[in-house]
Amino acid sequence: MIELQELTRRYADKTAVDRLSLEVRDGETCVLIGPSGCGKTTTLRMINRLLEPTSGRVLIGGVDAATIDPVELRRGLGYAIQSVGLFPHLTVRDNIATVPRLLGWDDARIGERAEELLALVRLEPAAYLGKYPRQLSGGEAQRVGVARALAADPPVLLMDEPFGAVDPLTRERLQIEFARIQRELHKTVVFVTHDVDEAIRLADRIAVMRDGRLLQYDTPENVLDHPADKFVHDFMGADRALKRLVRVRVTDVLEPAPRIRPGEPVSSAEPPVTDGRMFVYVVDAEDRLAGWVDGREMAAGRSVEEATTRVDRAVAAVPGDATLKEALSAMLGLGFRHIAVIDAEGRLLGEVGFDAIDRVLASGDARRAGEGA
């Protein structure tokens, strides 16, 4: 657990961080967010003592960080930053090996760990271990940056806009991947960003800061639904309702999808097709999504084979760990009111519809309404 107590950092002309207190529980991701100059990076840098607090304390696992040698302290806290800061004269392998080397690991163990971490951040070890940073794309470099921060398996990760320097598409992919990694590893993470969507996607709790002060520290849902003041309200954006969709995974609101196999009549679909439903999914023998058939075409007497619209699974379906926001954007892209949800092998898990999104949005409205009463 990380505990900040009345943490303050003053400069000659301004107070960068003003009596900030908060607690990050083990295994939780705390996202510090706010406009530039709000003190979020200063706060982060006081945790690993790259900056010393003017007053106040940082407790890590109950121990006052000020009592630990800063060099030792930092070796126990993973650190990833925006411009990545990969060492240009070292290969990917040696970059990842930085902290393990400082800790005196033997070479075999370092090599094993580097491969393991590259696999974790989805970079092919054989292809990437020997590359130099300048041979990497922005997204690849960020992945290596995360792998390097994780190298010695620190219980705590400090991340300062680690996905800040890449295009929005790559950025979103990195966020999704990081959320996946965090679900596996349960690190205690303090994450600095100015990107509201990133905060909502990754945070267990969001700390909204302004002018060095903590305005609100709560779950993303509560920050969205019950902003502490007008600044928080405005900062989270006018599309707060839409942003809630990032908090819900499609598997959380999954509904059974009617499906048939080639050669079967539409009437045999499981679960049965209800009135008003226009189409049925078509799956192959392994239950993998192959396409869909339109009910009206079937009624016109054509066979399933003839009537099936074959689809590219990457476009016509979303994976199980996608968020409702991704599902919604896929639906809008296809012009449908439903989207198929598939697993990694392409098997049809179910579907998500507009009505599920409706319910999620309505629950936020209900909570806000309850607050008003």
Added chain:
Amino acid sequence: MNRCRPVALAAVLAAAAVFAWLVAQPAIWQRLLARFAPDGVTALYPTGTLADFVLAHLVLVGVSSGLTIAAGLPLGIFATRRSGRPFRPLIAAAVDLGQTFPPVAVLALALPALGFGFTPTVVALFLYGLFPVVSGTIAGIEEVPSAVLDAARGMGMAPRQVLMRVELPLAARVILAGIRTSVIINIGTATVGAAVGASGLGVPIIGGLVGSQNVAFVLEGAIPAAILAVLADLLLGQLEAAVSPATGG
């Protein structure tokens, strides 16, 4: 580039070997320079052999450049440390002054304190060559991206580890470029040492200019000095390429 390096290095070393052999062949130089000597006068400076002058020159350059590097590198590193940063302007101004002062003036000033010969020359050359080494070291280290330093510190490198594992390897090329400049300047400038009685290739040059007005003497000193400078440039260029960190491009 990497594949060419051994070949280039071998070529430079071969050229150096040819030069060393040539230096020990007075007959060749005599024939080469005879046409520039006044009638009936020898073409080679009589007080020593060319090999003696070259060797003395190399000792002069070696000692003064060695001192320059030994002092300039730590001085440049110090100027970039947290503790030394306040001294940075002072250090920069001091080494700048060292180069602004003509070596001949330094020699003249050093004479009363250090007498004639080798020592005042080394002092003058040492001061004159300091600027490129110090400024190269400072520039090289300051060129290291701040994000890289932040990452190094943030991951728990101690200050000395940051210097040895990150800053110096990344700055090596620029530092070496400064040393190269310094040494080459030094090889040319060392000839002025002859004015205060230090041996070296300046001896035939000054002798040819002042006493006998013998162009052959001047050339006997100037041509090997020029070749030495070129060889040193090539050799240090090889070294520079060798220490440049691989970055995969």
